[in-house]
Amino acid sequence: MYRYIFLLAFFSCGSRVELPAIDVDPALEPFLVHYLEVAPDVGRIGALRKLRFGDLEPRYMGVCAEYTAGGREWSEVVISPNLPGYMLVVVVYHELLHCVHGRGHTEDPDAIMAPYIRWDAEYWEANLDEQLAASFAEGVRDEPNRSAKTRPRGMGAE
Numbered sequence: 364m365y366r367y368i369f370l371l372a373f374f375s376c377g378s379r380v381e382l383p384a385i386d387v388d389p390a391l392e393p394f395l396v397h398y399l400e401v402a403p404d405v406g407r408i409g410a411l412r413k414l415r416f417g418d419l420e421p422r423y424m425g426v427c428a429e430y431t432a433g434g435r436e437w438s439e440v441v442i443s444p445n446l447p448g449y450m451l452v453v454v455v456y457h458e459l460l461h462c463v464h465g466r467g468h469t470e471d472p473d474a475i476m477a478p479y480i481r482w483d484a485e486y487w488e489a490n491l492d493e494q495l496a497a498s499f500a501e502g503v504r505d506e507p508n509r510s511a512k513t514r515p516r517g518m519g520a521e
């Protein structure tokens with residue numbers, strides 16, 4: 364069901380970074396590739412081990428789980444199956460912004476990083492690219508405290 368891919372990502376600054384193998388569901392791979400194409404830097408992509416579908420508690424649409432053990436840190440993004448297409452892509456970007464670029468939630472209800480994402484296909488069709496760029500442009504969030512790191516974060520959870 365899953366396969367390993369080696370991503371050779373090209374970033375807007377023109378640098379080329381060879382990434383470690385990430386276990387990505389093929390249906391989610393195009394979103395990850397696009398995310399990395401528009402990202403200003405590699406962030407913590409080296410710590411991302413999986414981007415996959417999985418059953419979550421009903422209140423979650425996606426989760427960024429970050430783990431620390433034995434001096435190593437890694438992360439995993441799990442996406443709820445059966446989201447409509449426009450929500451699927453927004454949720455993937457939301458969780459990658461948590462896991463890869465350390466972005467926290469915002470109080471702006473129209474943003475990708477809103478804790479409760481707009482369920483509105485027309486809105487996202489018109490605004491997704493702009494909102495993704497805006498999410499990257501927000502400053503890097505402070506490093507989360509250790510006690511929170513192993514607690515999965517997801518939609519509507521914080």
Ligand SMILES: [Zn+2]
Nearest residue numbers: 478516517518
């Ligand atoms: Zn979130």
